[in-house]
Amino acid sequence: MRIERIGDGGDPADVLRALASLAVDRGTPAPAALIGDWFGSLAVLAPTVHTAPVGTASAFGLSDRETDTAQEPGNDRPVIGGGWIGYLSYPDTPVGGATAALPAAAGGWTDSVLRQDRDGCWWYESLTDDPCPTAWSDAITAPTAPAQPWRIEWTAPDRESHRHGVLQCLEAIRQGEVYQACVCTQFRGRAEGEPLHFFADAVAATRPARAAFVQGEWGAVASLSPELFLSRHGDLLRSSPIKGTLPIADDPDRLRASVKDVAENVMIVDLVRNDLGRIAVPGSVTVTDLLGVYPAPGVWHLVSTVAATAAPGTTTADLLEAAFPPASVTGCPKHRARQLLSHWEPDHRGVYCGAVGFASPLAGTELNVAIRTVEFDPDGNTVLGVGGGITIDSDPDAEWQECLDKASSIMSLG
Template identity: 50%
Template sequence: MHTWGDLSADPLLVLAACARRAQRDGLAPPAALLGDWLGAAAVIAPSVALSPVPPDQAFADNPTTDGGRTAGWTIGFRGFPDVPGGARNRLLPEAVTGKADGLLILGHDGRWTSQGTVPAPRDLDIGPDDHENRDDVGDNHNTADDDDEAPSLDWSAPDRAAHRAAVLNCLEAIRAGEIYQACLSTRLDGVLHGDPLALFTALWRRTRARRAAYLAGPWGAVVSLSPEVYLTRHGRDVRSSPIKGTLPRDADPALLRASVKDVAENIMIVDLVRHDLGRTADIGSVAVPELLAVHEAPGVWHLVSTVTARTGVSGEELVATTFPPASVTGTPKLRARELITGWETRARGLHCGAIGIAGPGELDLSVAIRTLEIAPGGRCEFGVGGGITSDSDPDDEWDECVHKAAFTWGGGPAPWL
C-alpha cells in the first residue's frame, strides 16, 4: 500500500475525477464503495469493466489473468436468486463482476493510499479547489458534471394491495406454524432524469450511508445506500451484522428496544445467521458480540446485532453457504424462501442480494437494500421491504416500506400520494 496524493478527503470529488478521466480516455467507468469498507472510509476503483457472469462467480476469491497470476480485486454484485412464477425479467443482470487492477483507498484518518496500478493524482484533473475538504457541499452539488442539471426521480405508485395480500398470507402461515418470520418485499418503478453518478453523489451526501456503492457499465448502473453488512472477512475472521427492527428517524429510538415485535424478530434472525455461519465455522467460534444495538440509517433507526466466527473455507464457499442473506429471507430459511416466492408478484432483482469486493484473504459485502437499479435508458426499480412476525400489522408494514424509501425523494409524503 502506497501514499497517494495530498488530496481532498471528500471521496465524491475523487470519484468524479475518475469518471471524467474514464470518459476522456475511453476507459471503463469507476466503481466506488463509501462509508466503511475494508476498514476504510472509501474504496474507489478508478476504472473497472463490469460484465454479467454466472451468479456463483460474482465474488471470486482470487481473480487471475490467463497465465494464472493474481490480478487485483473483484468488484460486483449478485441479485436475489428466487423469482416468482410468471414474474417479468430482471431489470439488470443477475450478477455482474469485474477485476480492478488498482484501488484508491481513503482511510478514516483522511489520508489516501493506493494498491496496484492507479493513475497519478495529476492525471485525474482535480483542480486546486478540490484539494480542500468539501464536506459542506450541499445535496444538489453534482460532482459528476457541474454543467448538468441536478438528477431527479419520478416514481409510480407501487402495488400496495399486493403487498397487503402478501403480509396477510404470511401471517396465516405463521399462525399455522409453517414459519416464524419472513421478509416481504415490494417494488417501486421509476424513471431517472439525469446521470446515475450525479444521483449517487446527491443521495450519499444526503444519507452518508455506511455501505454505499456505485457500480456502472453498459448494462446500467447501481446506486446503493445500504446500511447493512452481509459478510466481511479478514483472514479467518468473519462478521455479519443483520438488521431487523425499524422506526422513522423522527421517532424515539428507545422504542426499538422496547418493541416486543422488533426484538423478537432481531433475535430470530441472529439465530439464523449463527446457523448459517456455523455451517463452515470452526467449532465453538461463533459468537454474538453485539445484540440489539440501535443504529442510525438513512431516514430511519435500525436494531442491529453482530455475529462473528472463524472459518478456513474460501470466500466463495462462505457466500455459497449463507446466500441469500438471512435478514432478507425468514425462519426457517428454506421454507420461508419457498413461501415468499408464492406471495410476492415481482422478481426482487438485485434487492436483497449482495454488493461488494473480494481479494486475497478479504471479502466485504453489503446486503443490497436501499438500492436503485438503473437501466441504460433511465428506467429504474427500487426494492423495499420488512420483516413480518405474528405481531405485524399490514398497514404498519406498508408505512415502514415508505419510510425506508423516503430518502430517494428527500423525505416527507410519498410522491405518488
C-alpha cells in the first residue's frame, strides 16, 4: 500500500483529458473516472485500466480481495487504493426480443487511483508499493491536453410508443396489478469524436453528483447520473432513490406540494426498505432523509435516503441479488412491474437503469443508478435512455415532457 500527496492541481475533467492524451501517446488503455460525490471525494480517476466484458455475476465482485476498511492518515474517509470499476446493465429483455447495444457487464481492475479530496487536494493511492509515475503527477499539476471536438446527432424517441406504454401502465394500475412503474424510452444518435471528450465536457458543464466513465474495445459508458443506487462502507448500507422531477426554472416548492410526486417517492422508499431489509440486520433499516428537494443538471429532484446495517457475511453479490435493478427505475411491486415493463417497452434498456461504479477492497463499494447515461458502441452509435414513474395521477403528455426535461441537459451540450 502506498499513498502520496500530490497537492493542488487541475479540475477533474482537465486531468482526465491529460490522462487520456498520455494513454494515447503510450498506447495504453484509456482512463476511467468517477467525478462528483464518490467515496467522500470530488474525483477518483484510474489513469489507465483495461476493461472487458464480464459475466453479470462477476461485476463489482472482489472475492478474496475484500478486507476491512483502512483509513487515510489525517482523514476519516477510507483510502480507496484501487479496485474494480465498471457497469452492470439492466437485466430484463423485452418480450419482443430487442437486444442491448453493449455487453451486459464490463469493467476492469486498477491497482492505483488518483483522488481529489473535498479540499481540492490530489492524492496518489495504490494497493502496491509502486511510487506515482511522474507523468501521472504532471497530468494533475499541469494538465495541458486541450478539449477535443465531438458531436452527436440525436433522433427523438417515438412519442406514440411512449404514450402507449404509459396508457398500458395506467390501466394496470386501475386493475390493481401495480401501484407505480417507471416507463422508459430512448433517444438514439450518431457520434463523432471520442466519448471521453464528450464526458469531460459534459461533467464540466453540468456537474452531476454521480458521474462515471468507463471505456474499452466494447464501447464506452458516459454516465451523468445524479442518483446513488447503493453504497457500502463496512457494514453500513445506503441508497438515495430519486422520484419527482421539475425543470430547474420552476419553483422547487412545487415538488413537495405535488401529491403525485410525494406518493411516488414514498412508494419507492418503501420498496428500497424492503430490498435492503432482505440482507440487513433486523431493525436496522431506517429512512434518514425523506422527501428532500435537491438540484440536478437541468432539473429539481425529490430525493430520500434509506440506510441499513448489512447482516454478517453479506457479500456484494448478495446485495445485488437483493436490490438490483434499482427500485427507482422499476416499480411497485417490483417483480410484477418488471414483468409488465418488458411488455410495455419495445427497446432493451441496456446500461440505462443499471449501475456504474467502483468496488474497492479498502473503501467499499459505491454504485450510481445509470440514468442520464449515454452509451457509445464501437461503431459510433449512441443511446440515451429517459423515463419517469407513472402513478394513477399521471398525465401521458406531462410524462413525455418529463422525459424531454431529463434529456435536455445532455441534448443542449455541444
